[in-house]
Amino acid sequence: MxxxxxxxxxxxxxxxxxxxxxxxxxxxxxxxxxxxxxxxxxxxxxxxxxxxxxxxxxxxxxxxxxxxxxxxxTCTPPARGATPPPRTPPRRAQPRANTFYAVLGVSRTADAMEIRSAYRRLARQLHPDTNPGAGDRFKAVTEAYAVLSDPTRRQVYDLTGRAPRPR
Known part of the structure; x- marks a missing residue:
């Protein structure tokens, strides 16, 4: 709850x-x-x-x-002269360790050809017909490619850090 x-x-x-x-x-x-x-x-x-x-x-x-x-x-302010505990900085969106770029194994500056070749290489390795245990990873690679191969969806992803909604 x-x-x-x-x-x-x-x-x-x-x-x-x-x-x-x-x-x-x-x-x-x-x-x-x-x-x-x-x-x-x-x-x-x-x-x-x-x-x-x-x-x-x-x-x-x-x-x-x-x-x-x-x-x-129950709120009681600290005594006069007491030092307050250190303030934590506001939480910012942390870059996810498992970003679409990391899933495909390319850099953020990769062009369309690099993204396409990385996707094809991983798709051959992880396709469920050739590797039955890698179904979830194959779905993640496919989703990453779908976002990064479309220039407008990639721009939204780079700005927000979230995958845009499917059309």
Whole structure:
């Protein structure tokens, strides 16, 4: 239900919090772990957004919700003069180790002929008729070639780092 991607750092106390969206549409921080004494119900909606609401006698906890403590109840700023923990830099998209260029074994500056010859060489080696155990690798090579052989799809891939949607 919860993932590590939901966790961030509180700006006041620098502890880890989980940000949700309240019923009023505002950002609302809760402590990262479920808590029996908590007053906030948290669940992930159909769009994948973490939603939170206040639990009361009129609106008890329903299946799929976890009881959590609002972070405002436990947030204590560091003492004056205390040095805050080092701030981590914002996360940037890391280049994937398994990029399409690495799959084909070519450099980012490879031209169309290099890409085509690398694909053909790998296709002969990995085709399921000649190598029954390499079906998944063959699919990855074929997908990489489909993106890198089309100049517009390759440009989108180079800019975003993601394969563009098939047409």
């Amino acid at each position: 919860f993932s590590k991607a939901d966790l961030t750092s509180c700006r006041r106390c620098h502890r880890t919090v989980r940000w949700t969206t309240s019923e009023a549409g505002k950002a609302f921080a809760v402590d990262p772990d479920p808590n029996e004494q908590g007053t906030t119900a948290v669940m992930r909606d159909v769009r994948g957004t973490l939603r939170s609401r206040r639990v009361s006698a009129d609106r008890p906890l329903i299946p799929g919700e976890r009881l959590m403590m609002p972070h405002a109840a």
